Amino acid sequence: MRQLLFLSCFILAALPARAEESAPKTTAKLAVELNGAETQDNSCTLTFVITNGLGQDIDQAVYETVLFDQDGKVNRLTLFDFGALPQDRPRVRQxxxxxxxxxxxxxxxxxxxxxxxxxxxxxxxxxxxxxPTSRTKIEVLG
Known part of the structure; x- marks a missing residue:
């Protein structure tokens, strides 16, 4: 009986480790959310919230972006310089x-x-x- 009890405790103790091993691993990501878009003085101000989950600080992140109008035509190509992005800390850029x-x-x-x-x-x-995600009516793709 003691052997059976010991064996049961041993099996139960091993279960959490196996569950952690079989859990899917999360991939490193750079979450970029278009959080707001406001027209001011014939300009569109885009507000992004960025969270760096890549595992280390980013000194500079620059992306080539393409803006499309409502009809799907290319409005322009531009560069968005998000600057320095510390690891696991959200930053706001406009x-x-x-x-x-x-x-x-x-x-x-x-x-x-x-x-x-x-x-x-x-x-x-x-x-x-x-x-990329969006909280606005403007779709964001990556």
Whole structure:
């Protein structure tokens, strides 16, 4: 009976470790949320909230972005420089897009990484880890 009790305790003690081992691993990501869009003085001010979950600080992150109008036509290509992004700490960045109203924009595409500097990070890390979302009517893709 003691052996059976010992064996049961041993099996139960091993279960949590096995459950953790079989749990899916989360991938590193750079969450970029379009949090707001406001037209002011014939410019569209885009507000982004960025959280760096790539595992190390980013000294500079620059993305080539494409802005599309409501009809799906390319409005312009531009670079958004998100600057320094500390690990696991949200940051807010704003970009004013001149001669454009926010109501005229339909979609923003993060076309590719231009710069991803910091530690051992590469531009590829910032591209594959990009997780764009939007809280506005403007769709954001990556």
């Amino acid at each position: 970009f004013a897009v001149p001669n454009t109203t926010c109501e005229g924009l339909g979609r923003i595409l993060f076309n590719g990484g231009k710069t991803c500097a910091g530690g051992t990070l590469t531009t590829s890390d910032c591209e594959t880890g990009l997780m």
